[in-house]
Amino acid sequence: MIRYGQQHITAEDIEAVIEVMHSINLTQGPAIPRFEESVKYACDAQFAVAVNSATSALHISCLALGLGPGDYLWTSPNTFVASANCGLYCGASIDFVDIDPRTYNLCPKALEQKLVVAEREGTLPKIVVPVHFSGQPCDMRAIHALAQRYGFRIIEDASHAIGGRYLGQPIGNCRYSDISIFSFHPVKIVTTAEGGVAVTNDSVLAEKLGLLRSHGITREPHLMTRPMDGPWYYQQVALGFNYRMTDMQAALGASQMTRLHDYVQRRHELASRYDDAFQGWPLTIPWQHPDGFSAYHLYVIRLHLDEIRPTHRQVFEALRERDIMVNLHYIPVHTQPYYEAMGFQVGDFPEAEQYYRETISIPLHPVLTDAEQDEVIEVLREAMRV
Structure with a gap:
């Protein structure tokens, strides 16, 4: 049987996972930041937040950008359902922008035409999610220019695209977006078995993403609303989720990223x-x-x-x-x-x-x-x- 997509697991990958299993940190340990560093380096981005799936990364990215009821999220119809569902999770309304017939990506010309109508009708999107279908980047410079004119935020769904480049720069450097999302499902470029990462150059967004992936709980004094009771103390300061990645997954991902x-x-x-x-x-x-x-x-x-x-x-x-x-x-x-x-x-x-x-x-x-x-x-x- 010849599959359309398949992971490649080496002895080094297996050893990296075994090393974690022999440690005391199966989750929330040092393998997570190591993997995040490898993604940041590959993308030339400042911050990376690892989670348990790209769907989770899309969800918390929408929340971090303030998407909610009464807002609109637009994306491509040629994508996996998660690119649209993430907006529904936040209570927003969804719409789509047709694709370019050559790249199969969201078409900037169709986007501009739709924005003109939406501005007149008062239904402009709060977030647009361009999808780098099959690994080929969207025309992000054109989409970003429209964002500047119409005031929407951009989440790049780059689930297919780690290792690709746009205008000579790594996809995920967020030059033309607020946040970029990657998937590490087994059929993707590299894998963590299941997993996703959100990258950004905005420290405030990165802090929000970190909170939202782990129940909205923090031990950082500067994020707390009242003084700490003691060294055991934590506070829930947002409604977050258990979207954490395990150290076993992160170790596999960091090993894979070397290739x-x-x-x-x-x-x-x-x-x-x-x-x-x-x-x-x-x-x-x-x-x-x-x-x-x-x-x-x-x-x-x-x-x-x-x-x-x-x-x-x-x-x-x-x-x-x-x-x-x-x-x-x-x-x-x-x-x-x-x-x-x-x-x-x-x-x-x-x-x-x-x-x-x-x-x-x-x-x-x-x-x-x-x-x-x-x-x-x-x-x-x-x-x-x-």
Whole structure:
């Protein structure tokens, strides 16, 4: 079986986890700041807050930016549901901005058009969540310029994108955003098994994120509302959550981060092999914007269905039947039943919907061998009958 994504675990990773298990700190110990430092260094950011998932990181980032009832959060329909759900967790209303037909990211032109209408109607977003789909960065300079004009805050959902670059700088440096989010799920670039990190250059936001990940409890005197009773003392100063990452996860993540460059480089090598193999095929390969350097979390193809006999579903199922475990990223969020119940419907975001009807994510991960990739290419050729 050849999976679309797969973690790579080394002996060094295992030893790092075992070392924690032999220690007295299985959670809230020194492995957490070590992992956070590795992410800060990779992103050239000032602060990093590790949590138990990227979803948790999105949630507390929204709270740290003051999102609540009566506010609006906008994001891309071409994303995992968490990019939108995080706003609902805060009691906010959700809307979407259609995608660019080449990058599959949130389209700045569509965003600007929607902002003009929202300003007139009094429904401007408090937060916009651009999603760096498949590892390719959004046009953050354009989105940031719109934020300056219309007054919204920006959370980059960079769950796919650690190790990527935008305008020559690491994704996650927060030059054009308030907070950036990374995922460390097993199919991502590096893994902590489950886990997420929020990075920021704002010390106040970092302090809020740290509070919110652990029940809103602090032992820091400067955050307390009254004097300490003694060395045992703590105060709950906010309504937080138990979103903590364990030291075992953090140790795995810190070990994995030492190979971040190698993992991204291998993904680029594999993507280049696909690009060469698919020349002349009735499909569209991932287009790469010259301003970005993708982390290549995914390699997505778009079938030219008017040029081939099999349907989208038939090609997908033919690959699965041969143990090529392809996937589809993503079903547009606004077409999910939960969101349809809010009033969204098919036809609202046509670019994302057309993309969904044509796309397949094929295997791409650092342990994929050239021989396995050749097998994927040959089975796809047979499935498409080209």
